[in-house]
Amino acid sequence: MEDFLYFFTFQDSSIAFVVIGITLLGLGSAYVGTYSFMDKKALLGDAISHAVLPGICLGFILAGEKDPIFIVGGAFLSGALATFLTSWIRTNTKLSEDATIASILSIFFGFGVVLLTVIQKSGNPEMAGLNQFIFGNAIAILEEDLYIYGGLAVLIIISLSLFQKEFSLLVFNPDYGKAIGYPMGTIRLIFNVLMILAVVIGIQAIGVVLMAALLITPGAAARFWTDRLHKLLLIAGLFSVISGIIGTYISFVLPQMPTGPWVVVCLSLHALISFLFAPKKGVLFRSISRKNYLNKTHRDHLLKALHHGLENGKKYLSIEEIYESFPFQKQKANSQSMI
Incomplete structure (x- = not known):
């Protein structure tokens, strides 16, 4: 009970930073993931989340420390490259989309693990905690990290809220959007950038391995409760925020426990409850x-x-x-x- 009161009364300012960060991260990821889920592009988020690992390692190598600007920049470039290659291979070869995504995911993640091993053997004292990017550790979020990750999360939330009509056209009827004059190619590019950013800001809290669950599971669970897009986004965001805070609290109480797995467990419980008990669509x-x-x-x-x-x-x-x-x-x- 003491730990519970200490955590949720925010007696320590660092805990407040963590809760704010995981809340913004959850909302941004749920919003992007819901659109991705409705667009039937769930696997792309999984590929991007695994593909950012080599960018994280390269950013660390260039900075010589866990500088959030280098980490975010490297992860973004790596995720962008993976997204471009996925699109290019699917367009210019006969490989199916799932085969392309699986190949990109495996290659980038494997290269990232190799770089991580090289860093671990380099003896750099600043590398402590770098492997937390694999499974995530929200408690490790610092105030300076919050400014960068939280700012990007706010950017994602505002962008998806202001341009809901354009992104809805992209998801539900891109041909109609193109016919009435909307630049659907540009909108697709912006959406991919927002998805990459959502993955990048979540890697420290959730980890590259489980980030795809934070993108897709909230929207999939919320889909059982409503058919309206704005309600779907709100419910998905609520599920993501609750799961993120509970997972972070468990990680706080059990210091050796990574945050990502517990967040995913909580999200899975939300999905299971929705699957069984949601009105109209529940089993x-x-x-x-x-x-x-x-x-x-x-x-x-x-x-x-x-x-x-x-x-x-x-x-x-x-x-x-x-x-x-x-x-x-x-x-x-x-x-x-x-x-």
């Missing part, structure tokens, strides 16, 4: 609705059978005749007859 609701519909349909068929019996001069139908009319639904016929 439980749909199962109950289907059962009620089948009962209603069988009751209507039973009433029709009784009506035909009356037309043929029968005042009633015996239970045996009803069973003959519905041989595979005796239990339902018996229960409806009793009603």
Whole structure:
């Protein structure tokens, strides 16, 4: 209880910075990821999140320390290169999109692991904590990091909010957008830049391995609750923020526990609850609705059978005749007859 009160009363200013950072990160990632999910480009986010690792390592090598500007710059360039290569290979070769993304993901991540190993063997004392970029550690976010990561997150949120109509056209009907004069190629480029930025700002808190879950899972879970885009974005953002704060709190209570896995676990619980219990689209609701519909349909068929019996001069139908009319639904016929 002491740890809980200490964390959520923000007695330590560094904890406030962490909570603000994970909140902005969660909102930005959820917004970008929701559009990506609706655009059926979920795998691209996974490829970018793995592809930024060599950029992080190169940024560290150039700076000689964990300078956030070099880290962000290197990660952005690496993610941009991976995005460009994915698009170029898909356009100029016969490889399918999933094969292209899998190849880019593996090559970049493998190269990043090699660079990380080289850095670890270099003996540079500033490399301590660099491997936290693999699984994330939100508690390690400092005040100067918040200015950069938080500023980029605010930029993402504002951009997606102000140009919701343009990005909605990109996701739902790009051909119509092009027909009415919108530069859909430029809009696609801007969206890809925002996605890369969302991945870059999340690598320290969530890690390159699990960043794709923070992009896609909130939107996928929120999709069970609504069909309206603005509500979808709000629900996805709420799921992401709650999961991020809970995951960060667990990482704070258990210092040796990385943040990313716990954030993903919390997101997975949100997705599971949505999958099972969401109204209209949840499995439980749909199962109950289907059962009620089948009962209603069988009751209507039973009433029709009784009506035909009356037309043929029968005042009633015996239970045996009803069973003959519905041989595979005796239990339902018996229960409806009793009603």
